[in-house]
Amino acid sequence: MTARIGVVTFPGSLDDRDTQRAIRLAGAEPVALWHKDKDLKQVDAVVLPGGFSYGDYLRAGAISRFSPVMETLIDQAKAGLPVLGICNGFQVLTEAHLLPGAMLGNDHLHFICRDQKLRVENTETAWTLDYEAGQEIHIPLKNMDGRYVADSYTLDQLEAEGRVVFRYVDFNPNGSLRDIAGITNAAGNVVGLMPHPEHAVESLIGTGRTDGLPFFTSILKKLVAAS
Amino acid sequence: MSLDTVENASKTPDVELPWAELGLKKDEYERVVEILGRRPTGAELAMYSVMWSEHCSYKSSKVHLRQFGEKAPQSDAMLVGIGENAGVVDVGQGYAVTFKVESHNHPSYVEPYQGAATGVGGIVRDIIAMGARPIAVVDPLRMGAADHPDTRRVLPGVVAGIGGYGNCLGLPNIGGELVFDACYQGNPLVNAGAIGVMRHEDIHLAKASGAGNKVIMYGARTGGDGIGGASILASETFDDAKPSKRPAVQVGDPFQEKLLIECTLEAFAEKLVVGIQDLGAAGISCATSELASNGSGGMRVELDDVPLRDSTLSPEEILMSESQERMCAVVEPSKVDRFLEICEKWDVIATVIGEVTDGDRLEIFWHGEKIVDVDPRTVAHDGPVYERPYARPEWQDALQADDANKLPRPSSSDELKAQVLALVSSPNQASKKWITSQYDHFVQGNTVLAQPEDSGMIRIDEETGLGVAIATDGNGRFAKLDPYTGAQLALAEAYRNVATTGAKPLAVSDCLNFGSPEDPAVMWQFAEAIRGLADGCLQLGTPVTGGNVSLYNQTGEAAIHPTPVVAVLGVIDDVARRTPVAFQEEGQLLYLLGDTKEEFGGSAWSQVVHDHLGGLPPQVDLERERLLGEILISASRDGMIDAAHDLSDGGLIQAVVESALLGGKGARLVVPDGLDAFTFLFSESAGRAVVAVPRSEELRFNDMCGARGLPVTRIGVVDGDAVDVQGEFALSLAELREAHEGTIPGLLA
Numbered sequence: 018m019t020a021r022i023g024v025v026t027f028p029g030s031l032d033d034r035d036t037q038r039a040i041r042l043a044g045a046e047p048v049a050l051w052h053k054d055k056d057l058k059q060v061d062a063v064v065l066p067g068g069f070s071y072g073d074y075l076r077a078g079a080i081s082r083f084s085p086v087m088e089t090l091i092d093q094a095k096a097g098l099p100v101l102g103i104c105n106g107f108q109v110l111t112e113a114h115l116l117p118g119a120m121l122g123n124d125h126l127h128f129i130c131r132d133q134k135l136r137v138e139n140t141e142t143a144w145t146l147d148y149e150a151g152q153e154i155h156i157p158l159k160n161m162d163g164r165y166v167a168d169s170y171t172l173d174q175l176e177a178e179g180r181v182v183f184r185y186v187d188f189n190p191n192g193s194l195r196d197i198a199g200i201t202n203a204a205g206n207v208v209g210l211m212p213h214p215e216h217a218v219e220s221l222i223g224t225g226r227t228d229g230l231p232f233f234t235s236i237l238k239k240l241v242a243a244s
Numbered sequence: 245m246s247l248d249t250v251e252n253a254s255k256t257p258d259v260e261l262p263w264a265e266l267g268l269k270k271d272e273y274e275r276v277v278e279i280l281g282r283r284p285t286g287a288e289l290a291m292y293s294v295m296w297s298e299h300c301s302y303k304s305s306k307v308h309l310r311q312f313g314e315k316a317p318q319s320d321a322m323l324v325g326i327g328e329n330a331g332v333v334d335v336g337q338g339y340a341v342t343f344k345v346e347s348h349n350h351p352s353y354v355e356p357y358q359g360a361a362t363g364v365g366g367i368v369r370d371i372i373a374m375g376a377r378p379i380a381v382v383d384p385l386r387m388g389a390a391d392h393p394d395t396r397r398v399l400p401g402v403v404a405g406i407g408g409y410g411n412c413l414g415l416p417n418i419g420g421e422l423v424f425d426a427c428y429q430g431n432p433l434v435n436a437g438a439i440g441v442m443r444h445e446d447i448h449l450a451k452a453s454g455a456g457n458k459v460i461m462y463g464a465r466t467g468g469d470g471i472g473g474a475s476i477l478a479s480e481t482f483d484d485a486k487p488s489k490r491p492a493v494q495v496g497d498p499f500q501e502k503l504l505i506e507c508t509l510e511a512f513a514e515k516l517v518v519g520i521q522d523l524g525a526a527g528i529s530c531a532t533s534e535l536a537s538n539g540s541g542g543m544r545v546e547l548d549d550v551p552l553r554d555s556t557l558s559p560e561e562i563l564m565s566e567s568q569e570r571m572c573a574v575v576e577p578s579k580v581d582r583f584l585e586i587c588e589k590w591d592v593i594a595t596v597i598g599e600v601t602d603g604d605r606l607e608i609f610w611h612g613e614k615i616v617d618v619d620p621r622t623v624a625h626d627g628p629v630y631e632r633p634y635a636r637p638e639w640q641d642a643l644q645a646d647d648a649n650k651l652p653r654p655s656s657s658d659e660l661k662a663q664v665l666a667l668v669s670s671p672n673q674a675s676k677k678w679i680t681s682q683y684d685h686f687v688q689g690n691t692v693l694a695q696p697e698d699s700g701m702i703r704i705d706e707e708t709g710l711g712v713a714i715a716t717d718g719n720g721r722f723a724k725l726d727p728y729t730g731a732q733l734a735l736a737e738a739y740r741n742v743a744t745t746g747a748k749p750l751a752v753s754d755c756l757n758f759g760s761p762e763d764p765a766v767m768w769q770f771a772e773a774i775r776g777l778a779d780g781c782l783q784l785g786t787p788v789t790g791g792n793v794s795l796y797n798q799t800g801e802a803a804i805h806p807t808p809v810v811a812v813l814g815v816i817d818d819v820a821r822r823t824p825v826a827f828q829e830e831g832q833l834l835y836l837l838g839d840t841k842e843e844f845g846g847s848a849w850s851q852v853v854h855d856h857l858g859g860l861p862p863q864v865d866l867e868r869e870r871l872l873g874e875i876l877i878s879a880s881r882d883g884m885i886d887a888a889h890d891l892s893d894g895g896l897i898q899a900v901v902e903s904a905l906l907g908g909k910g911a912r913l914v915v916p917d918g919l920d921a922f923t924f925l926f927s928e929s930a931g932r933a934v935v936a937v938p939r940s941e942e943l944r945f946n947d948m949c950g951a952r953g954l955p956v957t958r959i960g961v962v963d964g965d966a967v968d969v970q971g972e973f974a975l976s977l978a979e980l981r982e983a984h985e986g987t988i989p990g991l992l993a
Contacts, residue, residue, distance in 0.1 A: 028591060029499050031414030035689035038706075053589075069412040072499025128407045128682045157686045159411070216686040221820055222703065223686045 020240035022233075023050040023060035025090075025106075027081045031068035032103065032215055039215040040064070043233030045240075052084040061240045062099035062143070063090060065106025067159075067213055077120060077162045078108030087113060099143040099236055100207045104160055107199070107209030116200055116209045117175070118167030123160070124192030132224045133158035133212050134186040135198050139179050142205045143239045147231035153186055154228035156212035163191035163211040165198075175200055183210050247559075248286040249613045257283050266293035272628055279622045287608065287615040290560040291623055294526035295533060298795055301627030304761035305793045308771050311778035312788040319787045321750050324447060329370040329522065330440075331789020332447055333751045335815040339704055340444050341712050342374040345384070345437035345755040345811045347794035351493045352434035356401025361409035361496040363436040365568050368413060368501065369522035372508050373571070375448035376440025379688060380702050381410050383420035383436050384716045384755070384809045388429030390671035390991050395424070398432050400992055405496075406436070407682040412498035413505070416691045417683035418700025419714055424671045427720065430799040435755040435792075435809050439714055441704050446512060450521040452539035452574045455602045457518055459535070459543060460580070462587050462594035463504050463570040466528070467553035470494035470566025500569040500592075507590035508571060514586070516579045523570040529563045529623070531572040532598075533606055536620035539574075542605045543620070545598035559610040574600060634767035644725060646858025648844040653922050660921060661973035663853055665983050667926075668901050670852040673894045674987035675905075692819045696902065698741040698890050703819045711819035715741035715812055718757075719893070720805030721846040722861035727769040728776035731808045732864045735780045736930050738812035740890045743873030744933055746823045746880030747814030752781055754791035754810050759803020761795045769806035770795075777808060783866045786812065821880050827907035827936055827962045828886040834911060834960040836896065837872055837949070838932030842923050848894040849926040868931040868954075875954050876933060884945045887936035896959075897925040897967075899934050901980055904967055910977055912968045913960040921972050924959075936962055 022040045024047055026033045037047035048060050057063065070081040081087065087109070094100045094115050102110035110116045123129060132155050137148040148154070167175070172195055175181050183199035191211070199210025214229030216222075253259075263273040266289065276284050276292045284292060298304060312326060323340055324332035330344035348363025364381060371378045383406050388395045399422075410417050415438070452459065470493065511517055519539060521531045528550065536543040547559050553567070575583050580596065587594035601607075606623070608616035654660040667673055676696065685694035692711055693701035699715035717737040723730025735752065742749045754777060759766040781788055797804045816822060844850050845859030879885040887907065889899040904911050915921045937945050949956040960970075968974035 029412070029502055031412075031502075031687050032689075035687070038689055068414065069499060069502075072412065072497065074499070127404070128411055128684075130411075130681050130684050130686065159684045159686060161411075213686065216689060219689075221692060222689060223691055 020045045020061045020237050021048050022236065023048045023057060023063040025050045025052060025063065025065050025086055027052045027070035027084060029068050029070040029072055030066050032066040032213060036064050036066045036215045039218045039233050042218050043230060043237055045233065045237045050086055052081065052086050055085045055089045057089050057093065062236050065102040065109050067104035067106060070105055078105060078112040081109045082112035091115060094207050097204065097206050099239065101144050101232065102209035103213055103215065104211055107211055108162065110207060110209045115207050116202055117171045118165055120162050121164040121166055122162050123164055128161045129190050130159040131190060133190060135183045135212060136186050138184055139182045139201060142182060142201045142208050144208045144232050144235050145182060146235040146238055155224065155226050156214055156229050157216040157223055158190055158212040160211055163193065165193040167194065178203065182208055247610065247613055247615065249615055250285055250617045253285045254282050259283065261286065261289050263289060263293065267297055268293050272296055275628065280618065285615050286560050287563055288618060290564045291529040291533065291616065294529050294564055295623045296627040300526050300530060302793055303628045304630050304632050304795060305770065306629050307631055308774045311774055315778040315782045316787045317782045317785045319785060322787050322789065326788065326790050328449060329373040331751065331753065332374060333789060333813065335712055337705060337708060337710050338443055339441055339710065340447060341439060341441050341813065342371055342376045343437065343439040343714065343753055343811065343813050344370055344790050345435055345716065345753045345809060346792040347755050347757060348434050348436060349432065349757065349794050349797055352402055353398060353432055355493040356398045357405040358493055358495050360402040360405030360434050362494045362568050363434055364406055364409040365496050365498065365501050366524045367436045367438040368415065369524060369571065371438045371440035372505055373450060373520050373522045374440065375446040375512050376442040377509055378415055378438055378440045378505065379690065380418045380700060381415045381436065381438045382418060382700060382714060382716055384718065385420065385422045386428045386433035386720065386807060387422065387424050388432060389426045390424040392429055394429065396992065402434055403679050403682055409496055409498045411684045413502050414687045416685045416687050416694065418685055418691060418694040418702065420695060420716060422676050422679060425720060425805065427805045431797040431804050433757045433797065433807060437716060437811050439712065448512065448517060448520050450534055450538055451519040452535035452543055452600045453518060454576065455541050455600050457574050457576050457600040458580050458596045459545065459598040460573045460575055460583060460594055461550060461570060461597045462573065462592050464497060464500050464567055465551045465553040465593060466562055466565050467567045468557060468561060468565065471561050471564050494566050494568050496568050503590045503592050504569055504571060507587050507592050510586050511583055514582065516575055516583045517573050518576060519574040521572045523572060525566060527563065527565045533620040533623040535572060535574060536606045537624040539600065542601040542603035543598055544601050545608045547608055547610045549595050549597045551593050551595055559615055632761050632767045633764045634771050635764040636768050637765035643858055644860055648847065648850040648856055648859040649842050651844065651850060651854050651856060657972045661975065664897050664925065664975065667848060667852050667894050668898060668980060669983035669987050671987055671991065673848055673898055675985040676988060677985060678988040678992060692822055693745055693824065697825050698744040699747065701745055701747065701816065701819060701822055709818035709820055711816045713742050713745050713747035713814040713816060716809055717741065718807050718809035719846065720807040721857055723773060723806040723808060724857065725846050725859065725861045727772035727806050729861050729864055730806065731773040731776035732780040733861060733930060734808050734810040735777055736864055736866060736869045737890065737892050738810045739784060739786065739869055739873060740933065742812045742814035743876045744823065744888045744890045746821050746877055747816040748877055749786050749812045749814045749873065751813050752786050752788045752810060754788060754808060755794065756791065757794045757797055757804065757807040757809065759798035763803065766803050773806055773808045777810065780866055784870060823880045823885055823888045825889045825903050825906055826887055827903050827909040830909055830962050832886060832936040832938050832962045833942055833958060834962065835935050835937055836932065836957045836959045837875065837935060837954060838868065839929060839955050840919055840923060840927050840932065841929045843927050843929045847926065847928045862928050862930045865931055871952060871954055872931055872933060875949060875952060878948065879935065879945060884941040885935040885937055889934050891932040891934060892928065895926045895928050896934060901967055901984065904977060905981055905984060909962050910964040910966045910968065911960055912963045912970060914970050916957045916959060921969060
């Protein structure tokens with residue numbers, strides 16, 4: 018029996034089907050979750066995918082955070098359910114206060130789509146076990162509101178506790194403080210990042226790299242080990 | 245003014261209506277009166293005026309466009325042809341692909357962001373309306389001079405609008421072009437193309453059949469935006485003296501459109517839809533009259549039931565509004581509840597606004613009174629048809645006599661080198677990364693190739709690797725020198741671009757951008773371009789499946805260069821066999837395919853170095869294009885080439901520099917016997933490509949070209965970190981990269 022990983026579709030989610038594909042390619046079973054449904058269908062982990070939920074007209078993730086599905090998800094995440102937020106999903110996680118800080122508009126004021134170099138700073142989380150510490154990877158990045166900010170106390174705390182999971186290398190694409198691309202909560206089960214690992218899982222597609230696949234094999238390994 | 249009902253119109257034949265303000269000519273208005281046997285009501289006038297506008301009725305272009313049907317090549321691939329929302333072609337394995345290119349030129353000049361955004365929105369709804377899931381967009385753009393202040397206003401807004409809308413819809417942007425030329429100052433061209441995929445059995449058409457079936461409007465509420473857009477905006481020449489037309493541009497909501505896509509596809513999947521039409525230009529007027537006239541019966545519509553954003557709108561305004569993100573579906577009564585449920589699931593407003601009737605009239609009611617009673621065919625299909633006078637302009641001979649081949653050429657290696665740098669850094673030949681990096685090309689996880697590749701390529705079946713490719717091209721300078729040849733060159737280039745990536749060209753869509761049809765010279769350009777394109781499509785066996793005409797792209801007397809933009813769609817059995825532009829491996833051999841002649845008329849070199857436009861464009865040999873395509877496809881399928889790039893603007897040196905920079909690998913080039921370095925590097929002869937062949941494949945590749953009679957010349961090798969033209973000059977990749985990639989950010993960032 019394999020792990021069942023839920024992918025939430027909010028209105029305006031765009032990468033939900035891509036994320037399901039990545040989960041399938043990693044060998045797990047993707048389960049579609051619906052924003053109006055509180056039922057998480059007993060999945061073993063959840064991914065909040067990228068997109069422009071509710072058009073991001075108010076503030077990215079600000080409305081999705083109040084979806085019925087989030088009520089259950091917030092409780093279960095606090096109880097240890099592994100959750101990955103990609104791009105808009107990361108924004109939803111900060112709006113839901115499952116992760117600290119916030120995302121502002123890119124400092125150059127443009128949408129940016131590029132193959133982004135990252136360094137994996139923490140390989141202890143549920144989603145990064147399969148990376149090596151300090152490993153440099155390339156993952157597509159594409160967003161309008163990707164500038165991670167937090168007060169310096171929070172940033173120092175994240176650094177001190179090793180909770181900066183990914184950092185931009187060579188080029189900071191959006192003005193994120195301390196080049197932060199992704200972070201985790203104190204327990205290490207909730208991870209959010211701006212780049213899109215689900216777009217780097219097949220050698221033929223996109224940038225042709227598969228550097229994102231370990232996200233999904235990591236969680237599978239973690240869940241299989243736990244069961 | 246009190247409500248103008250049909251009854252009232254019959255009783256008051258002498259009431260003067262503002263037909264001229266709505267864009268109708270006097271004889272057109274008289275025709276409406278003749279058709280109805282009375283004066284039209286205000287609402288009827290609104291409908292006729294938008295539907296008979298140039299934009300909706302193709303009244304000036306129709307007589308010429310017929311050639312696309314009359315000369316259509318036999319093609320088993322064609323499933324749905326011209327006349328529907330978009331053409332549909334069979335790509336095998338039970339899949340059908342629909343694609344189309346449209347213009348949103350005038351709105352994008354008035355309001356760049358919203359004009360471009362709603363251009364994307366409109367073309368995507370055309371794709372959904374065929375029953376397909378949209379899988380990619382492309383955006384061919386033409387702007388005024390790169391350093392003109394207004395280009396700084398228009399272009400960033402257009403790019404942000406295309407990105408803002410397409411990115412939010414989750415559609416990868418995989419291709420397109422950007423050309424700067426002073427002739428587009430004041431008349432930028434913003435064309436948008438989209439592709440969608442479906443199973444054969446899922447094809448839907450815009451027709452209302454079956455008396456008693458319900459007409460459901462769903463999507464956004466109807467507001468005051470875009471009223472008269474079709475008639476007034478798209479069908480008149482801009483004139484500085486008139487007041488701002490800003491209120492006639494629509495405002496887009498891509499989030500609403502994303503919901504519309506998902507809810508429409510869900511309704512299709514449950515087979516709930518008899519007929520469907522999107523609401524674009526001419527809004528409800530267009531949707532109801534087209535659905536009714538294409539179906540078997542009439543239609544009765546209660547206009548009061550249309551959900552409004554602004555309750556003060558008059559019935560005429562509701563009929564003309566071009567509010568975005570709206571669709572109209574015809575649904576059997578027993579399936580209405582389920583249809584509405586799906587809309588509710590996606591939080592999409594849906595309302596039954598009428599039903600299909602036994603009769604043959606389109607009747608529209610407001611507050612219980614009949615305000616429209618027309619034969620829908622007369623609105624949708626029987627618009628005026630003009631045989632506009634056309635004549636080869638007097639200046640054409642002088643233009644062609646001004647031979648670019650006689651322009652001064654570089655007299656030393658240093659000068660040659662300087663001109664190469666000038667070429668690759670010129671705005672038209674420079675890297676467009678600053679723009680394309682604002683578009684998502686990864687979403688949906690099926691993008692095999694995206695710009696700056698020769699064609700965009702999308703996988704459509706994960707199991708088999710079946711994919712489709714699309715390329716758009718159109719060189720207005722060539723078309724100005726000779727519209728017939730120019731149109732064929734656009735077709736040849738797009739065809740070649742598809743084949744270069746390894747896909748087999750199947751079908752064509754076009755967006756024909758021209759000046760005012762009331763100018764006989766423009767009309768001649770238009771007629772010649774269509775004749776060229778239709779002849780070319782017949783010869784290449786690629787039918788035109790649909791497209792769009794944009795006229796009146798001119799300010800005062802100055803028309804744009806005739807700019808037929810041609811999109812070619814291709815299919816590839818296994819995307820793993822695609823050929824990229826980038827050089828892959830050092831030591832691979834570079835071959836030039838095709839013949840290089842002294843052809844500089846309309847070339848990038850003549851523009852960049854001499855600011856010159858004159859002479860004749862390169863000759864077209866479509867049989868050669870077909871042969872070249874076959875070789876490129878075979879070589880890709882059999883693994884004989886690792887990189888390929890078509891030769892077009894800027895000639896061989898431009899292609900080699902691009903392949904080198906993308907691959908991060910240089911090239912050593914040797915000028916072949918019988919050619920001088922200048923012609924070798926800069927000529928823009930058509931029917932050519934450069935390929936990189938692994939040494940192990942050299943023999944096989946040469947044999948294949950030899951056996952099929954395609955001229956092939958070994959011109960060098962992939963090597964080092966410079967582009968080194970032996971005996972002439974070398975330019976390091978670093979130097980080339982700075983020149984090629986610095987220009988556009990320097991102008992716009």
